[in-house]
Amino acid sequence: MPAIGGVLVRVLVTGFEPFGGDTVNESWQATTALATDWRAARDGAELVVAPLPVTFSAGPAELLRLLGRHSPDVVVATGLAGGTEAVRLERVAVNVADARIPDNAGAQPVDEAVVGDGPAAYFSTLPLKAAWSAVRSDGVPATVSNTAGTYVCNATFYALQHALAGRPAVRSGFVHVPRAAQLDVASSARALRAVVLTTAAAVRGELSEPRLAAGAEH
Template sequence: MRTVLLSGFEPFGGDAVNSSWEAVRHVAGTWDTDAEGAGLATVRLPVTFGGAWPVLAAAVDEHVPDVVVAVGLAGATDAVRLERVAVNVADARIPDNDGAQPVDEPLVADGPAAYFSGLPVKAALAALREARIPAVVSNTAGTYVCNATFYALRHGLADRGVTAGFVHVPRTVEEDHHDAGALPVATLAEALRIVARTALAVAGGTLAEPVMAAGAEH
């Protein structure tokens, strides 16, 4: 039995909830192992540069997943963002939940400048749009804890044959927050389910990653 690991983040920046974890929790509550052909594990990460990856790495070691989809919040966005690139820099606009606020610091001193996602971003984009879920391919995951976690995930699993990447989600309409781009938590959960399902299919060789025309992702 294959396994999918989904991670989301704790609240930060004064918010009471984090939509990434709310979406992951919703997936966990509705996941059908027999229907999906894979088990599911979830983990909530701290919004800290020093703590997020160790918690995620421990979950990877515990569950030995075939697919890892790390999920974070992108406020003020109105679409699910399939992140293509993680960059080797930490540059925090606000302090993390431990009070750390690095400025232009490398995440890994001798690491590559960037990693591409291991997820099938174009195949997932096509599947999300077929399901009428707003989605885009994003070429920057920022320089905060989300990007740091994405980079550490790809760096840490580079030689382990695990399909892994990062997805940003908007806020949920269930939150008490005035964000015009918010989506229902059930929609965000379905988006994550589709990404995981697509990654499993591509990793298993039952679905090819499509080549899309230039500009089709926007």
């Protein structure tokens, strides 16, 4: 498989532990399902997966620790989005934590900055439109979303983009998957696979990103 300097593209994918009284979190289920079917030689990338705690402090901190340990070329953080039937490729992370419910450590920040001196927002550096097209071509419903919320998912997404702001060669972003009652975990895993492979192709310089409209009128 094509690779950077003869080395496979290094990919990190994370999911979250259960929260809010749930016993499972579909983002981690989909991530582990992705890993089960992954073959580095076949897919042209080395994959590392890891769970993150659902807390405003430890979630971002653990992801940053993983960045330092694995030095990935691609990072796809994933989380659970209730009330949707489609995989959501998040476009933007905002610098605000405003929690409707406490996190797993009991913290419930209201109108607080994720990073005190950080900019208002960061954009994903994943090839969103190409990944969106690839996911839908695989038969999985998907949208490009313009809000990742204001809970731990957004805080982790923002911290990730803040940490990588000076490293444009690393492509990174966030994907929300639905509950299994709305979309089976196997389909969510296929969507993550499409996102990862598309992004790895972009890192290798093999991808021409399409100009596709995916905006919303509301």
